[in-house]
Amino acid sequence: xxxxxxxxxxxxxxxxxxxxxxxxxxxxxxxxxxxxxxxxxxxxxxxxxxxxxxxxxxxxxxxxxxxxxxxxxxxxxxxxxxxxxxxxxxxxxxxxxxxxxxxxxxxxxxxxxxxxxxxxxxxxxxxxxxxxxxxxxxxxxxxxxxxxxxxxxxxx
Amino acid sequence: xxxxxxxxxxxxxxxxxxxxxxxxxxxxxxxxxxxxxxxxxxxxxxxxxxxxxxxxxxxxxxxxxxxxxxxxxxxxxxxxxxxxxxxxxxxxxxxxxxxxxxxxxxxxxxxxxxxxxxxxxxxxxxxxxxxxxxxxxxxxxxxxxxxxxxxxxxxxxxxxxxxxxxxxxxxxxxxxxxxxxxxxxxxxxxxxxxxxxxxxxxxxxxxxxxxxxxxxxxxxxxxxxxxxxxxxxxxxxxxxxxxxxxxxxxxxxxxxxxxxxxxxxxxxxxxxxxxxxxxxxxxxxxxxxxxxxxxxxxxxxxxxxxxxxxxxxxxxxxxxxxxxxxxxxxxxxxxxxxxxxxxxxxxxxxxxxxxxxxxxxxxxxxxxxxxxxxxxxxxxxxxxxxxxxxxxxxxxxxxxxxxxxxxxxxxxxxxxxxxxxxxxxxxxxxxxxxxxxxxxxxxxxxxxxxxxxxxxxxxxxxxxxxxxxxxxxxxxxxxxxxxxxxxxxxxxxxxxxxxxxxxxxxxxxxxxxxxxxxxxxxxxxxxxxxxxxxxxxxxxxxxxxxxxxxxxxxxxxxxxxxxxxxxxxxxxxxxxxxxxxxxxxxxxxxxxxxxxxxxxxxxxxxxxxxxxxxxxxxxxxxxxxxxxxxxxxxxxxxxxxxxxxxxxxxxxxxxxxxxxxxxxxxxxxxxxxxxxxxxxxxxxxxxxxxxxxxxxxxxxxxxxxxxxxxxxxxxxxxxxxxxxxxxxxxxxxxxxxxxxxxxxxxxxxxxxxxxxxxxxx
Numbered sequence: 001x002x003x004x005x006x007x008x009x010x011x012x013x014x015x016x017x018x019x020x021x022x023x024x025x026x027x028x029x030x031x032x033x034x035x036x037x038x039x040x041x042x043x044x045x046x047x048x049x050x051x052x053x054x055x056x057x058x059x060x061x062x063x064x065x066x067x068x069x070x071x072x073x074x075x076x077x078x079x080x081x082x083x084x085x086x087x088x089x090x091x092x093x094x095x096x097x098x099x100x101x102x103x104x105x106x107x108x109x110x111x112x113x114x115x116x117x118x119x120x121x122x123x124x125x126x127x128x129x130x131x132x133x134x135x136x137x138x139x140x141x142x143x144x145x146x147x148x149x150x151x152x153x154x155x156x
Numbered sequence: 157x158x159x160x161x162x163x164x165x166x167x168x169x170x171x172x173x174x175x176x177x178x179x180x181x182x183x184x185x186x187x188x189x190x191x192x193x194x195x196x197x198x199x200x201x202x203x204x205x206x207x208x209x210x211x212x213x214x215x216x217x218x219x220x221x222x223x224x225x226x227x228x229x230x231x232x233x234x235x236x237x238x239x240x241x242x243x244x245x246x247x248x249x250x251x252x253x254x255x256x257x258x259x260x261x262x263x264x265x266x267x268x269x270x271x272x273x274x275x276x277x278x279x280x281x282x283x284x285x286x287x288x289x290x291x292x293x294x295x296x297x298x299x300x301x302x303x304x305x306x307x308x309x310x311x312x313x314x315x316x317x318x319x320x321x322x323x324x325x326x327x328x329x330x331x332x333x334x335x336x337x338x339x340x341x342x343x344x345x346x347x348x349x350x351x352x353x354x355x356x357x358x359x360x361x362x363x364x365x366x367x368x369x370x371x372x373x374x375x376x377x378x379x380x381x382x383x384x385x386x387x388x389x390x391x392x393x394x395x396x397x398x399x400x401x402x403x404x405x406x407x408x409x410x411x412x413x414x415x416x417x418x419x420x421x422x423x424x425x426x427x428x429x430x431x432x433x434x435x436x437x438x439x440x441x442x443x444x445x446x447x448x449x450x451x452x453x454x455x456x457x458x459x460x461x462x463x464x465x466x467x468x469x470x471x472x473x474x475x476x477x478x479x480x481x482x483x484x485x486x487x488x489x490x491x492x493x494x495x496x497x498x499x500x501x502x503x504x505x506x507x508x509x510x511x512x513x514x515x516x517x518x519x520x521x522x523x524x525x526x527x528x529x530x531x532x533x534x535x536x537x538x539x540x541x542x543x544x545x546x547x548x549x550x551x552x553x554x555x556x557x558x559x560x561x562x563x564x565x566x567x568x569x570x571x572x573x574x575x576x577x578x579x580x581x582x583x584x585x586x587x588x589x590x591x592x593x594x595x596x597x598x599x600x601x602x603x604x605x606x607x608x609x610x611x612x613x614x615x616x617x618x619x620x621x622x623x624x625x626x627x628x629x630x631x632x633x634x635x636x637x638x639x640x641x642x643x644x645x646x647x648x649x650x651x652x653x654x655x656x657x658x659x660x661x662x663x664x665x666x667x668x669x670x671x672x673x674x675x676x677x678x679x680x681x682x683x684x685x686x687x688x689x690x691x692x693x694x695x696x697x698x699x700x701x702x703x704x705x706x707x708x709x710x711x712x713x714x715x716x717x718x719x720x721x722x723x724x725x726x727x728x729x730x731x732x733x734x735x736x737x738x739x740x741x742x743x744x745x746x747x748x749x750x751x752x753x754x755x756x757x758x759x760x761x762x763x764x765x766x767x768x769x770x771x772x773x774x775x776x777x778x779x780x781x782x783x784x785x786x787x788x789x790x791x792x793x794x795x796x797x798x799x800x801x802x803x804x805x806x807x808x809x810x811x812x813x814x815x816x817x818x819x820x821x822x823x824x825x826x827x828x829x830x831x832x833x834x835x836x837x838x839x840x841x842x843x844x845x846x847x848x849x850x851x852x853x854x855x856x857x858x859x860x861x862x863x864x865x866x867x868x869x870x871x872x873x874x875x876x877x878x879x880x881x882x883x884x885x886x887x888x889x890x891x892x893x894x895x896x897x898x899x900x901x902x903x904x905x906x907x908x909x910x911x912x913x914x915x916x917x
Contacts, residue, residue, distance in 0.1 A: 032178075136808075139806055141840070
């Protein structure tokens, strides 16, 4: 079947199997390998993408379900060649070690900041509770999200 | 203390943006032209003879290229843990495909197909005839006289008996205490699943792409197994999405390489999460009986440990791992007499192997839980009993005869106690209501590199300076995500006084980077960092020598500063590095390239002390960790942010091992944890605030005094949490993890007969 959707701002039309998972279409058919697969059961969050602004585990979504929707993946985050505020704060604040959970973390954080301008530390923790990280102990990630939110909000 | 220009700062890792943008290609992201996909059929039985393998229905699946099993693969046995040919302590007991299935998850066959779906469907259609054999699921039962043999030589894989010192005559008021502590099988839980790619080309060259920790180690195992010359086998280290030791051993490389050779196609093998838990390796289940005689003054007169460790179905690193457990406590405490006996048994359970800390967290958990019980019996503050026994800088480890070096663990404990407010908080009542609150602490020791009387420590690196003054470091770096590259960059930058970004690094590739044992043994910063420093010093000397010739002055009158060679005492008549490189080449046909082989001669202790506060809900048995303070005897933080990152990540892992992480086995040998849905990692919402204190000093042979951090940081965590829980509840819990069920059971026990401790054998 044919899937038509918007991915990272561009119209995409691609042939898919009716039972194809979204993550496989992204990674294999569209070569968007920035979205990672860590568990295939919606527990680790490494495959998080945004569908119409909502963070979802792309391993639990059929590709056919995103017909006509607008998707944002990690590849759509950077502005031109440069890191956006969230990515830059991740880089500068030690929120990245092995980096395998990073795309999913960034996407969950992006969804949060689209919804809440200046989330509390507790809101950030809850928003990232579905994204597992074995390297950082989370604190630098939470600080990076908070700092990016402050930066994006600008002077009070 | 010297002033540093780059050491101690926190420049990001060179690949940070590639990670943040999704551009970095991990093994699962690599696509080779014509790539085929492998899927493994693993044993559903804990122990079974394989009578027949019928692949006919699998071969009918569209896209299936071949099915492989012991019927056609070489029967050669190998050790997945081996780094160098002939390595002592390595047992060749594993083969590509099992003839006898020895655990649920053992490799029986593989299907290679043009798509992952076809490979999986092929695996489903293989028909295997098994004759189940009696399964041995614990080390205890494995060593019973009538236990079924898992390997021909019997189930006792390894034993040791190490003793040192004489126990002083114990005064009448000394106390003897015995504690049985059991630690559980753990999953490393790198978020990146295990993946390997291989290709065997028409010229007879095998290339393996793997997120491994030792390209040269992998090469010896793969080449010897497949009968290839070492220079026909190329192992390429690709970006790694976390290891924690789980990718240290060569689990997928041999089978993937074999499948590539057999099919003549590039093959990719990726395990799903359930297979990562079940079929790769786990931290060993072990129990240790810790017996001590401690004087009323708190001095440890005698310490005896008896360890029984379950190796799982294959030896892997378990013999060495158990030996490592025996070599930690004498570098942590001054003990009158130390005696450690150990036995390692084969079991029909997942293969045990190296994991972060390599025996150190295991034994620290046992000893530190024990020591709190001793302190309690003596009426001593847990802080005091440790202060009275901890080693001092320069002490000789009686077991090895080598110095513990600049062992500043006492300062760690003192500084941590003050920062945490230990003395004020230790005496606070835990409460009598539903929520009980208390603090706990523990200490730990680990090592710095692999130097010992039995194993050399060496590495070779090359540094090249280009015409613009930029540098290329050619070293076998195995970046595990912990900052190896930026650490070496920073050290070279400091020595040559250039910005770290001027130095390019690359990852290990057995075809083109110099020999190195690999990234393990807490050797990167301490030892490879020292090598990089010496290498950079050689480059500096070469630059100064060339500048002296170019300027016609004595080299003694020149120094390197700010990316230039300048006269001592200032002046602007020097030459930039770029000018030196260009002029040396054009005038003297001389290249600015240096190679250095560094040899290690020491292995001091690394130390960490941790403090935590917990709350236990006595209704539900749930534990909440309110805060953790970790204090590390780091010597010198080369990259402060990465060092702190290691400390924080270790706490996440250690709390999990104390409270919730466990690979359970049912009565049929099946792992209960099929994925992260029932193997619980601490997540962002569970994670307590963590404070990190670093104790810095000169001394030792690490660069600028630097010592290891990634492993030592997790060593005391589990014991810290358990000690806090026991203090909160007045229990003697010593079987990990402290699940709500175990906590409630212990509380139930307390009412009639007081807090029970596990039977000490």
